[in-house]
Amino acid sequence: MVSRVIPVDPFDLVIFGGTGDLAQRKILPALFRRYCAGQWHDGVRIIAAARSEHDPDAFRAIVAQSLAEFAPEHAGQDDLRSGFLQSLDYVQLDAGADSGWDVLARKLTDDRIRAFYFSVGPSLFGPLAERIRQHGLATPQTRIVVEKPFGHDLKSARALNATLAAYFDESQIYRIDHYLGKETVQNLMAVRFGNMLFEPLWNSQYVDHIQITVAETVGVDGREEYYERAGAMRDMVQNHLMQLLCLIAMEPPAKFDSDAVRDEKLKVIRALDPVQPHHIVRGQYTGGPDGPGYREAVGNPRSTTESYVALRAHVSNWRWAGTPFYLRTGKRLVARSSVINVIFKDAPHSIFGAEAGRHANTLSIRLQPNEGITLKVTIKEPGQGGMRLIDVPLDMSFAEALGPENLDAPDAYERLVMDVIRGNQTLFMRGDEVEAAWAWTDPIIAGWQARGDVPKPYDSGSTGPGDAELLMKRDGRQWQGIKP
Numbered sequence: 001m002v003s004r005v006i007p008v009d010p011f012d013l014v015i016f017g018g019t020g021d022l023a024q025r026k027i028l029p030a031l032f033r034r035y036c037a038g039q040w041h042d043g044v045r046i047i048a049a050a051r052s053e054h055d056p057d058a059f060r061a062i063v064a065q066s067l068a069e070f071a072p073e074h075a076g077q078d079d080l081r082s083g084f085l086q087s088l089d090y091v092q093l094d095a096g097a098d099s100g101w102d103v104l105a106r107k108l109t110d111d112r113i114r115a116f117y118f119s120v121g122p123s124l125f126g127p128l129a130e131r132i133r134q135h136g137l138a139t140p141q142t143r144i145v146v147e148k149p150f151g152h153d154l155k156s157a158r159a160l161n162a163t164l165a166a167y168f169d170e171s172q173i174y175r176i177d178h179y180l181g182k183e184t185v186q187n188l189m190a191v192r193f194g195n196m197l198f199e200p201l202w203n204s205q206y207v208d209h210i211q212i213t214v215a216e217t218v219g220v221d222g223r224e225e226y227y228e229r230a231g232a233m234r235d236m237v238q239n240h241l242m243q244l245l246c247l248i249a250m251e252p253p254a255k256f257d258s259d260a261v262r263d264e265k266l267k268v269i270r271a272l273d274p275v276q277p278h279h280i281v282r283g284q285y286t287g288g289p290d291g292p293g294y295r296e297a298v299g300n301p302r303s304t305t306e307s308y309v310a311l312r313a314h315v316s317n318w319r320w321a322g323t324p325f326y327l328r329t330g331k332r333l334v335a336r337s338s339v340i341n342v343i344f345k346d347a348p349h350s351i352f353g354a355e356a357g358r359h360a361n362t363l364s365i366r367l368q369p370n371e372g373i374t375l376k377v378t379i380k381e382p383g384q385g386g387m388r389l390i391d392v393p394l395d396m397s398f399a400e401a402l403g404p405e406n407l408d409a410p411d412a413y414e415r416l417v418m419d420v421i422r423g424n425q426t427l428f429m430r431g432d433e434v435e436a437a438w439a440w441t442d443p444i445i446a447g448w449q450a451r452g453d454v455p456k457p458y459d460s461g462s463t464g465p466g467d468a469e470l471l472m473k474r475d476g477r478q479w480q481g482i483k484p
């Protein structure tokens with residue numbers, strides 16, 4: 001049952017910032033894997049454009065090294081590697097000046113799909129969009145791809161949207177949130193809308209609460225400057241966790257098409273209540289045997305940037321009134337684990353008496369690692385006298401159910417870049433969605449600033465600050481463990 005690869009039409013892809021970290025670590029290895037999978041036949045051109053001076057061969061040598069490091073599974077497949085490298089080209093170009101653009105123009109083919117990937121800081125989005133237009137490089141088949149962070153707050157996101165809208169139609173703009181490209185994130189929609197089993201129970205009458213955890217073991221290494229300005233709220237909650245919340249909370253779209261799905265997600269964001277200050281906990285990691293603390297890492301002994309956030313959110317609509325959504329994310333935690341837990345209510349009446357204890361069904365959707373879905377159900381404890389109840393998992397590990405060979409699904413970047421070529425915007429954020437997410441995030445951050453809030457310290461390698469446990473405890477609930 002190994003999945004069939006449907007080839008895409010020939011395309012030209014220009015990667016601005018093609019020598020940068022993201023291009024070398026993610027975008028080019030993702031393209032290489034798609035090429036190895038047979039996603040396209042010859043004739044595709046991938047042109048890196050950047051300020052530094054390289055001839056195309058020197059650039060190919062750089063990429064060859066990156067492929068060895070970031071796509072090691074194809075080591076030894078020399079024919080594929082050289083076929084891919086041959087499709088690469090390089091143009092020296094300055095986003096803020098006119099040099100190099102005519103060279104780029106001559107390399108592009110008129111009547112094929114054309115994508116411009118802005119793998120550069122947001123300050124260059126406007127100048128790039130303008131020059132693409134000025135130099136006549138935007139055809140009807142042209143798309144642009146922009147990376148996060150999409151703005152720093154609502155005001156800057158609006159300004160960015162307006163700048164891009166001056167040169168491109170919304171249908172040509174692909175804003176990446178790589179969480180939407182993750183296999184299990186899409187599975188969320190399949191589980192919800194492809195089964196009869198869950199949807200009737202998917203509301204506040206049956207769901208007690210929802211937990212969304214994105215725990216990381218990494219720190220901020222190498223991205224100190226960006227992170228110090230962003231913090232976990234802007235870096236993770238405003239986008240990745242918000243998108244997960246949307247997919248859990250949204251109404252069924254009428255069809256699986258980009259505007260239908262994004263309309264529903266937007267309604268969720270707009271239905272979010274402002275977060276009360278006592279419903280949010282910020283944390284910052286301290287040093288330990290594995291490395292320095294956050295403040296040391298960023299070289300700012302007084303930093304008040306949070307590397308951890310836990311909060312309680314409410315979606316104020318008919319479906320979810322009264323069911324809290326608890327979100328948490330942090331760096332340097334005990335394990336890398338992204339999981340969504342849907343905790344159902346207890347049975348309304350226990351016929352087994354107090355001795356049987358309280359039991360609630362939980363549906364766990366594990367995004368990474370070990371993608372899979374577990375449903376915890378209550379059964380009788382075998383062999384015991386009386387009626388003692390225990391919870392056991394109905395476990396569906398995708399690796400076991402489908403066979404490891406079928407788990408070799410494209411990673412997030414592979415899927416998203418191919419969706420750009422196919423012209424499918426479903427897994428990309430629309431401008432109004434991003435703005436709505438900032439409109440919810442901004443007052444939280446403004447509140448911290450106004451109160452001079454200082455994040456609570458937590459030990460590297462822990463589950464986060466103790467106050468995050470209290471947030472739950474006050475509501476008579478507790479976080480599910482962070483397990484690798």
Ligand code: BG6
Pocket residue numbers: 216218235236
């Ligand atoms: C990025 C954040 O968007 O997502 C990083 O900027 C974070 O800080 C990363 O580490 C997490 O992505 P993943 O795919 O490793 O869970």
